[in-house]
Amino acid sequence: MNYSVSEENYIKTIFHLQKKEGTVTTNELAGELKTRPASVTDMMKKLKAKKLLHYQPYQGFRLTTDGSKVALGIIRRHRLWEYFLAEKLKFTWDEVHEVAEELEHVSNKKLIDKLDAYLGFPKKDPHGDPIPDAQGKIESGKKIRLPEVPLHTSCLVSGVTNQSGEILELLKHKKIRIGTTLEVRKRFEFDQSLEIRTGKQTIINISRELAENILISYES
Amino acid sequence: MNYSVSEENYIKTIFHLQKKEGTVTTNELAGELKTRPASVTDMMKKLKAKKLLHYQPYQGFRLTTDGSKVALGIIRRHRLWEYFLAEKLKFTWDEVHEVAEELEHVSNKKLIDKLDAYLGFPKKDPHGDPIPDAQGKIESGKKIRLPEVPLHTSCLVSGVTNQSGEILELLKHKKIRIGTTLEVRKRFEFDQSLEIRTGKQTIINISRELAENILISYES
DNA sequence: AACTTAATTTAGATTTGTCTAAATTATTTT
DNA sequence: AAAATAATTTAGACAAATCTAAATTAAGTT
Numbered sequence: 001m002n003y004s005v006s007e008e009n010y011i012k013t014i015f016h017l018q019k020k021e022g023t024v025t026t027n028e029l030a031g032e033l034k035t036r037p038a039s040v041t042d043m044m045k046k047l048k049a050k051k052l053l054h055y056q057p058y059q060g061f062r063l064t065t066d067g068s069k070v071a072l073g074i075i076r077r078h079r080l081w082e083y084f085l086a087e088k089l090k091f092t093w094d095e096v097h098e099v100a101e102e103l104e105h106v107s108n109k110k111l112i113d114k115l116d117a118y119l120g121f122p123k124k125d126p127h128g129d130p131i132p133d134a135q136g137k138i139e140s141g142k143k144i145r146l147p148e149v150p151l152h153t154s155c156l157v158s159g160v161t162n163q164s165g166e167i168l169e170l171l172k173h174k175k176i177r178i179g180t181t182l183e184v185r186k187r188f189e190f191d192q193s194l195e196i197r198t199g200k201q202t203i204i205n206i207s208r209e210l211a212e213n214i215l216i217s218y219e220s
Numbered sequence: 221m222n223y224s225v226s227e228e229n230y231i232k233t234i235f236h237l238q239k240k241e242g243t244v245t246t247n248e249l250a251g252e253l254k255t256r257p258a259s260v261t262d263m264m265k266k267l268k269a270k271k272l273l274h275y276q277p278y279q280g281f282r283l284t285t286d287g288s289k290v291a292l293g294i295i296r297r298h299r300l301w302e303y304f305l306a307e308k309l310k311f312t313w314d315e316v317h318e319v320a321e322e323l324e325h326v327s328n329k330k331l332i333d334k335l336d337a338y339l340g341f342p343k344k345d346p347h348g349d350p351i352p353d354a355q356g357k358i359e360s361g362k363k364i365r366l367p368e369v370p371l372h373t374s375c376l377v378s379g380v381t382n383q384s385g386e387i388l389e390l391l392k393h394k395k396i397r398i399g400t401t402l403e404v405r406k407r408f409e410f411d412q413s414l415e416i417r418t419g420k421q422t423i424i425n426i427s428r429e430l431a432e433n434i435l436i437s438y439e440s
Numbered sequence: 441a442a443c444t445t446a447a448t449t450t451a452g453a454t455t456t457g458t459c460t461a462a463a464t465t466a467t468t469t470t
Numbered sequence: 471a472a473a474a475t476a477a478t479t480t481a482g483a484c485a486a487a488t489c490t491a492a493a494t495t496a497a498g499t500t
Contacts, residue, residue, distance in 0.1 A: 006457060026478055039458055041479055046456090058465060058478060089334040099331050106322045114309040226487065246448055259488055261449055266486090278448060278495060 005105045008074050009033060010043050011052060012104075014063055015071035023060035069136055076132040078104040079125035080115050086126040087119065093126050093177060094168035128159035128178040128215070146184070146194065146211040154183050159215035167213055174204055176214070225325045228294050229253060230263050231272060232324075234283055235291035243280035292356040298324040299345035299352075300335050306346040307339065313346050313397055314388035348379035348398040348435070366404070366414065366431040374403050379435035387433055394424055396434070 003011070013032050017024045026044075030037045048055045052067035063071060081103040085091040091099065113134055116122075123139065124130055130139035149155050157180045160167060171177065176198060185203070186195040192208035206214075223231070233252050237244045246264075250257045268275045272287035283291060301323040305311040311319065333354055336342075343359065344350055350359035369375050377400045380387060391397065396418060405423070406415040412428035426434075 004456080027476090035457095036459065037478065038460080038480080042457075085331075089331070089338050091330075091334065095330075099326075099328050102326045102328060103323075106319075106326070108319050108322065110311075110315075111305075111309070111319050114311065118309050224486080247446095255487095256489065257448065258450080258490080262487075 002107065003070065007043070007047065008070075008105055010040075010047065011063070011067060011071050012074045012078075014053065014061065015068065015075070018062050023062050025060050072132045072136040072138060073107070074104055075138075076134075076136070077107065077112055079129060079131040080112060080119065080122070082125040082127070083119055083122045083131070084115060087122075092172075094165060094172055096126055097163050097168075098165075124178075126178065127163060128157070143215040143217050146182075146206070146214040146216055147187075147192070147208065149182075149184050149216050151184050151187065154181055155216045156181055157214060158217040160213050161215060162213045167210070170210065171214075174198075174206070175202070182216075222327065223290065227263070227267065228290075228325055230260075230267065231283070231287060231291050232294045232298075234273065234281065235288065235295070238282050243282050245280050289356055292352045292358060293327070294324055295358075296352040296354075296356070297327065297332055299349060300332060300339065300342070302345040302347070303339055303342045303351070304335060307342075312392075314385065314392055316346055317383050317388075318385070344398075346398065347383060348377070363435040363437050366402075366426070366434040366436055367407075367412070367428065369402075369404050369436050371404050371407065374401055375436045376401055377434060378437040380433050381435060382433045387430070390430065391434075394418075394426070395422070402436070 010029070010033065013029060014024050017028055017032065026037045026040045030040045033040070044053065044055050044061055047053045047067070048061075051064060052070060053061045053063050055061040078100045081100040082096040085096040085099055086093065116134065121133075122131055132138040143158055145161075157176060157178055159178065160171065176182075180198055183197045184194055185197055188194070192211075194206045194208075194211050195203060196206055197203055230249070230253065233249060234244050237248055237252065246257045246260045250260045253260070264273065264275050264281055267273045267287070268281075271284055272290060273281045273283050275281040298320045301320040302316040305316040305319055306313065336354065341353075342351055352358040363378055365381075377396060377398055379398065380391065396402075400418055403417045404414050405417055408414070412431075414426045414428075414431050415423060416426055417423055
C-alpha cells in the first residue's frame with residue numbers, strides 16, 4: 001500500500017510514457033529517469049512482483065490497473081502541490097514542477113484531501129494538466145498539438161507536453177502561457193516553423209520542435 | 221549540505237534530547253528513534269565524520285555548532301508545516317505533528333521561506349513552541365512546568381514537552397490546549413497529583429506524569 | 441579490589457537501490 | 471539466412487541503513 005520514493009518515480013514515469021506509446025521499453029525508462037538499463041530491469045521485477053505492472057523479459061512493460069491507480073494518486077499529489085505553490089505561495093509557472101517533485105512523495109491521504117478542499121478542488125494545475133480527484137478520476141481533455149491547428153483560427157493554449165526548465169523558460173520569454181489565445185497565420189514548409197499571432201497583434205515565430213510541445217484546445 | 225531523512229531524524233532527536241541533559245547517550249537515542257544501539261553507533265560515526273557532532277566512543281555525544289544549525293533548519297520546517305496544517309488545512313492540534321514529520325524533510329529553502337511569508341511569519345507553532353526564523357534564530361521563551369507553579373495563581377498553558385499521540389489525546393479530553401488559563405488549587409502529596417481549575421469553574425485532576433509535561437508561562 | 445551488571449561498540453549479515461561488465465536475446469542489414 | 475548491431479538481462483559488487491550476536495568498556499556492588 002505504501003511505496004518508496006524510487007518506486008513512485010518509476011510508476012509515475014511509466015504512466016506518462018505509456019500514454020504516448022502503448023508499451024514502455026527499458027532504455028526509454030532508463031533515459032527518462034537518468035539511471036541505467038540494468039537498474040530498470042531490477043525495478044521492473046520488483047514492481048511485477050507487487051502486481052503493479054505487466055512484464056515479460058525483452059517485451060517491454062505497462063502498468064496494471066492497480067499500477068495506474070497508484071500513478072494517478074502520485075499525479076494528483078504532484079498537481080495539487082503545483083497549484084498550491086503557484087496560487088498561494090506565488091511561485092512562477094516554471095518553478096513549481098521541481099518543488100512538487102519532492103512534495104508529491106508525502107502520501108498522507110488526509111493531507112492531500114484537505115489540501116484539495118483548501119484549494120477549492122481545482123480542476124487543472126498551473127500547466128493546464130487535469131488534476132485527478134480523490135477517486136483517481138481524471139478529465140480526458142482531448143487536446144491537439146499546435147501543428148495540427150488549422151490556419152487563421154483562434155485557439156487556446158491548454159498545456160505543454162514537455163515540462164523541462166528549458167521549454168518553460170522559452171515559453172515565458174515568448175509570453176505564451178496557459179490560457180493564451182493564438183492564431184496560426186502561416187506555416188513554412190522548409191522547416192515546419194509557424195508564424196503565429198498572440199494577443200491582439202504580436203507576431204512571433206515558433207519552431208517545429210516547440211510547436212510540437214504546445215497543446216491546444218479550441219475556443220468558441 | 222543535504223542530509224538523508226535518516227540523518228535528519230537523528231540530528232533533530234539529538235537536538236531535542238540534549239536540551240534536557242547536556243549529553244545524549246546511545247541508549248537514550250535508540251529508545252527515542254525506535255532503533256537499536258548498534259545502529260545509533262554507526263550513525264554517530266557518520267555524523268561525526270560530517271562534523272555535525274562531538275563524539276568519542278563511550279562518552280555520549282552532542283551537536284556541534286554546525287549540527288545545531290542543521291537541527292534548527294529541520295525544526296523550522298516542521299513547525300511551519302504544523303502551523304500551516306492547523307491554520308489553513310484545519311487539522312486539529314493533535315494531528316499535525318505526525319504529518320509534519322513527513323513534510324519536514326522537503327528541504328527546499330525557497331519553499332520554506334515563501335511558506336513562512338504566506339503564513340505571516342508566525343512566531344509559534346500550534347503546540348506553542350517557537351518557530352526559528354530563516355536565520356535559525358529562535359525565541360528562548362523561559363517556561364516552567366506545571367508542578368512548579370504556585371497555588372492559587374492564574375497562569376497560561378504555553379506548550380507540552382512530549383508530543384506523543386497519547387498525551388495530546390489526553391489533553392484534548394481534558395479540554396486543555398495552548399492558551400488555556402489554569403489555576404492550581406490543591407497539591408496532593410501522596411501521588412503529587414494536582415487539582416486545577418480550567419475556564420471559569422471546571423475542576424479537574426491531573427497526574428504528576430501529565431503535569432510534568434505541561435509548560436506554563438505566567439499571565440498578568 | 442574483584443565481581444557483576446549495564447551500556448556501548450564491533451563484526452558480520454541483510455535489504456534496497458544502484459552500478460559495471462559480461463552474457464543473452466532481438467532487430468536490422470547485407 | 472547469416473552477420474552485425476542494438477537492446478535487454480544476468481551476475482556480481484557497492485553504499486546506506488539497519489539488524490543480531492559477540493566482544494569490550496564503564497559503572498555499581500559487595
